Amino acid sequence: MRIGVFVCHCGTNISATVDVEKVAQKISRLPKVKFSATYKYMCSDPGQNLVRESIKEHKLDRIVIASCSPRLHEKTFKKCVEDAGINPYLVEMANIREHCSWVHKDMEEATQKAIEITRLAVAKVSRDRPLEKTYMPIEKKVLVIGGGISGIQSAIDITFARYPVTIIEKEPTIGGRMALFDKTFPTLDCAACILTPKMVTVSQNEYTTIHTYSEVEEVNGHVGNFRVKFRKKARFVDLRKCTGCGACWNKCPVKVDSEFDLGLGKRKAIYVPFPQAIPNVPVIDRQNCLWFTSKKCGLCKKICAFGAIDYDMSDEIIEEKFGAIIVATGFNQFDHSVYGEYGYGRFKDVITGLHFERMANSSGPTAGKIVRPSDGKEAHDVVFIQCVGSRDEQKGVPYCSRLCCMYTAKHALLLKEHNKDSQAYIFYIDIRAAGKNYEEFVKKVQTDYGAVYLRGRVSRIFQKGGKLIVRGADTLSGGQVEIKADLVVLATGLIAQADAAKLAQMLHIPYDQNNLFTEAHPKLAPVETITSGIFLTGACQSPKDIPDTVATASAASVKALGLMVQDKLEREPIVAKVNPDACSGCRSCIQACPFSAIEEDEIEDSRLKRKRAVAKVLEGVCTGCGNCTAVCRMSAIDLEGFTNRQIMEEIEAL
């Protein structure tokens, strides 16, 4: 064994407090060290050349670089030694900068410590084994979970590159929350008008497969090779036969509250959520359908000219393989019934922002009239309350939902447009209008649409004489205000979907205390997760408006395409390996593995003359955490790159 040690000055970053020459000299006295040198900047081209040339000249076979943190230049030096013919896993870095020269002032102490740190690295490298990268095939298909604007945009981008995409959407139609909106800020584009073209583009594309009314049930595997099981729920309407003519829902005698209209309107038991739904095929709500509840009616089946109604349909379980997964599951609305101040959700005329959207929408339950839900009269004095549920630690939502200031301003504008004599009062804490043209929009709502902004919180809403009395503070004028309102609109915040935690656990991706999915790095990797091959887009990662959602959707699709275009996937060989002779088959490692990367295998035991169970590592799945190695009682499983012997050698060098 011929170890070469290179000690970096790093300009004066290291050499100011560590005598690098002394380190090189002391280390050269160790038995297996055959060469040591110092250089100003080891990571520079001449520095790397020094390493490569020394390897050749002195026939070195293992290298230690005593310099900065391996988190910076490990890859640099791995490549450097590989160019000189040494296996890249036979190089170690001694961190004598972040952990030494930068944190100690006394030169003698720092130098002594640097020598010891380098000695540890020499001990480790002496036990390192050459490892070879492995390669895995990649399934050239992307899964998008969620068919809202973020999922749709991701799918469009991926199909543009001619790769197949499957969208799995929980609702009977794609379109997501954006389909509920009336107009979008700040352009006041009609939401459906800008969404539906994208819905059509994605659904008519030959590379897209859309499964609506479907949910993911199980995800196994890893990047390049995810095995996904999903349930296609029974619609009781045959997608292939239905033409969307509407005869069935016209005849259906059952009327229930419409989810799409948030209870403000009705739908039938056989229904299409909204007119531009894709697929334009209804679904039967079996909780309310007379056939399913009491075997009566059956009118829809009788009237269907295409024989598309099939009461005997059952859920279908489908299993497919994907190379990458994009999570686009969106958000839910905060439930304001926890606020006693606003009436516990019991006042009919206290509604949410989404309710307002449905009312303002000309194809909505009130045909575009802004009215009081209690008596249907036009609403004139409308109070808007911002930050309902957001920025409230006591209600478990400490964050800002990012959109509400903007959509409230938009609502005030729409109110004025719909009811010329109306007056909007907006209670706010701050105004967050950070996007492009957002500030100008809010200003316009105040100057041109007469919205009155009151900085303060609302302490109480109560009913009196057919109106809602809203009591709040106006901190800028230093007084209390009382407004007799026809309608109160609460700017409820965005929260995670109810099943977010369950989905995250299925995908093995981390999520935070708000059930928002965690990105790999908040600044530098906002659309990736630490789980390779799974990417995030839209509000399921954090509340965001439509421009940001579309941006992250395209970003996530680029990440997924980056995998699709590879011939094969490179895997780091820092994986666990089992010595079957020593393995007792106790399955402790199988239980300990967070990634289900170990399974049971059978071997023929020549001594016992029978088969016995031993552990086997699925190298493609193993992430190299080493938990298995720590639990093994037989020392039969070991983690390459951080083996027991390697760590113990470091301990012995202390």
Next chain:
Amino acid sequence: MSKDFEPKIVGFLCNWCSYAGADLTGTSRMEYPPNIKIIRVPCSGRMNPLFVLKCLMNGADGVLVSGCHIGDCHYSEGNFYARRRFAVLKKLFEYAGIDPRRFQMSWVSASEGEKWAKLVKELVEEIKQAGPNMLGA
């Protein structure tokens, strides 16, 4: 306890959080005593309690294992296993007559450079109080 006793402490830091946190301490140029030497492991869950004992048998005066905060483990569950395992180890220490101060677990995230410096300072003080480790003597 002689006044010039400088404890030898070993720290096993997980690659994703604690090691990065210690790097941040360096990048921020915060100072702490040089008594601790760091060995990198992929996960606090990689740590076999026997390694801790081996350190103490080999003359270390104190051992620290540091990982990601509970719930944030890069490998999702490793630090849960570490926490349980080392709770049992501490019990063994009592049984075997090893000063329990000589082993500590900490949770340092990649953004907690200041916490790392403070932790090391306090740890060195505590081991100084515990005195030299006579186990391997």
